[in-house]
Amino acid sequence: MPTPVIQPEPRAAVLGRFLRGSAGSAVAVGARTGGALLLNKLLAVYGGAGGLTLLAHFQNLMALFTTLPNDGVHVGAVKYLAPLQAGSGRYRVWLGAGLVLNGGAVLVGAALLLLLPGPLVSVFGAGEGWVGLFLLGLLLLVGHAFVVTVLLAAGRLRAYVGLTVLLSALGPAAVGTVLYLGGSVATALLAYLLAQGLTLLPAAGVAARAGLLPALRGPVSGVALRGLGRFLLMALSVLVFSKAVDFSLRELLIRQFGLAATDLWQAVAKLSDNYTMVFSALMSSVYYPRLAALSGRPRERARFVRAVLALLAPVLAAGLGLLWLLRGWLLPLLFEPRFAAAGFLLAPQLLADWLKLLTWILLFLLTAQARVGRYVLVQGASAVVLGGLLVLLLPHYGLLGAPLAQAVRYGLLLGWCLWYFRQDIRAL
Incomplete structure (x- = not known):
């Protein structure tokens, strides 16, 4: 008796499932x-x-x-x-x-x-x-x-x-x-x-x-302990290559530009942290569990990833673009009037965040597939690239070099992800 062919969900159904879950999670994030x-x-x-x-x-x-x-x-x-x-x-x-x-x-x-x-x-x-x-x-x-x-x-x-x-x-x-x-x-x-x-x-x-x-x-089970233990290594790499790098970057900017000037960068970074937290919470509660559930069905997983990318790329671009248009009103409202001077840092920061959030959608595939070595390597290589870019850009662009370095870093990382995951995205 022939095995029945399971038809993948239509794209509209995939997006509907994702949007319904996102709406519910938005309440939790709020x-x-x-x-x-x-x-x-x-x-x-x-x-x-x-x-x-x-x-x-x-x-x-x-x-x-x-x-x-x-x-x-x-x-x-x-x-x-x-x-x-x-x-x-x-x-x-x-x-x-x-x-x-x-x-x-x-x-x-x-x-x-x-x-x-x-x-x-x-x-x-x-x-x-x-x-x-x-x-x-x-x-x-x-x-x-x-x-x-x-x-x-x-x-x-x-x-x-x-x-x-x-x-x-x-x-x-x-x-x-x-x-x-x-x-x-x-x-x-x-x-x-x-x-x-x-x-x-x-x-x-x-x-x-x-x-x-x-x-x-x-x-x-020793097998289960080793399997979950690999994710501890992933978390440790995030601590070392993300949080430690962010701390070092702040220290570097303070030494080179002083507290007052670094305050401007910190305001833009804090704004970035706020909407990044919202995005991360939605992806962790809606996108990643579904991605993990589809680990044994590559065709459906590919359709799901493509649908989410196609939806979020323009939505994120529109939302971040709106923040840039409102920068003269938003920065003084969230912080103090003097932080309006940070507006010149916002465009490269928003570009960096758009590239970063799209990159995260693809990097979740490494997590879902438990590719620990590659995940740690990507985190480490990304941190090294950022360090090199800061050495090149800060002397020429001053404080503006920090968000510019982030934008170039995530542009390169997104390009690599699109190449590396091309089979996972195109699976038919």
Whole structure:
């Protein structure tokens, strides 16, 4: 009996699925953005001198312990869980490996915090009780993120949106309550973490009712641990070749041009960070899970990637172009009137971001296919190219050389991606 031929979805259906998911995720992203703005306002108004600085330091401390689980283990879990039937043997294997690696990451973080408390938490005046509650909150928050990952892998976007809205509301509410009652900023920030971590309870309830958290049996699979461990290497490469490079670039600009001039670049970079965060959240919650689910169907995956590229290339160009037209009004509104002088940096920054966001759409293929070596190599080569471009452009163009270097960097990277993934995009 001949095998039936599965017809791929029409392009309109592919785009419809993507847009419906994006609309739902936009609610979650909006809630996160609103929660962050409210939190900043609370600490600025009621946190006293240094309130915002303490908030930034606390969030950096949280990121130190959650980046590898979130950008490593959870990304890998989506890839391996998305194509599987919940409750199957293979599903349990990957779920168990994810839990073990998350637990290991939390234990390493706890050991680091207990061995080196001074450099990490001394600014909060924290005692042993504070540190213990911080570790509890960290464990709960990592657990919440893992359960949300399971929901995303199963395509439960509505549950993801609801949980994200809840998490975004509880954090500022906890901070506001503690500050209103006269508590310290350090106590308020601890309440912020614990309130977010407590969302593990409703998240686990939703996932359990959906049958996505089956009982685990037997030993942990070494194959699964190695498979998810590769994604930890990807996350580590992002930390080294992205965050460290950004920090070094800022230090370089301060040394060469001073704080006042670097402020102009920082304003443009901050604007870029805001819409990049929105794009990244949408791609991680809608695009990547679908890409992972299509890992065994190259024809449908190619149609999906082409459809998303064809949709987002003009939409992103139009949106970024609108930001450039509004630059004289937008920069003073978001920052201060003096930042209107940063307008000359915006055009190359927007071009760089357009190229970068299109590049990300293609680089998700490396993640979905777990090509760890190539992913790390691309990250490293991209950082080296940026360094070389800065050496060439900064002496000739001054501060303008920084966004110009980014634009050239991502132009070259996008060209390479289009060549490298040509078979994945053209699969018929």
